[in-house]
Amino acid sequence: MKSNLALIYRKLYACFGPQFWWPAQSRFEVIVGAILTQNTSWLNVEKAIKNIKAGKYMSPKKLYNLPDKKLAKVIRPAGYYNIKARRLKNFLKVFLKYYRGSVSRMASVDVKSLREELLEINGIGPETADSILLYALEKPVFVIDAYTKRFLLRHRFIREGSGYEEMQLLFMKTLRKDVNLFNEYHALLVRLGKDFCLKAKPRCLVCPLKS
DNA sequence: GACCAGGCACATC
């Protein structure tokens, strides 16, 4: 028998269709977006990314070589710009040193080592690491974000206080480990959250899961 | 004007 989570996925997909995540022109841009979107609306991140492109800085070396103040100024619309400038550089330092700024080279390493390596970087937590792994490096890792957590809580898949790894395991143990499935599922949960009942203060229209 | 958004690190108890 199919798990509830698998059924819910089918329902969401039938309702919303493919979400075409991650919205970006390159895999490197996905990584930049993953760091910039920490606790920030995607609309603001888009403005920051637009600024980066306008200055022709969308490359590992160019971003890394920007003075901190300048980088902060460029990504300002994304909020927390001083912290995020540092976090970007923390990642870029590792990315340039070990992978010469190549996403493909990085993707050739096994997932487990990569995840550990990413989590070692100051400013990269579990969600950002997993977003990078799934959406930029195309590794079958499920991303847990605020929407996903609210979804699991409100549909009673977990209890209050459950940790990140616990929630992640729920998806990864039940579903087939498929990059496309994980990609679409998480994107659909965010879509559900934005449109319907997973906001911090739900203003519930008719939830598509109930029909 | 308050609240929220595709988190994370650090201080303190």
Added chain:
DNA sequence: GATGTGCATGGT
């Protein structure tokens, strides 16, 4: 190990 706080913009 749990809980609180700073980081900051822009849309609703």
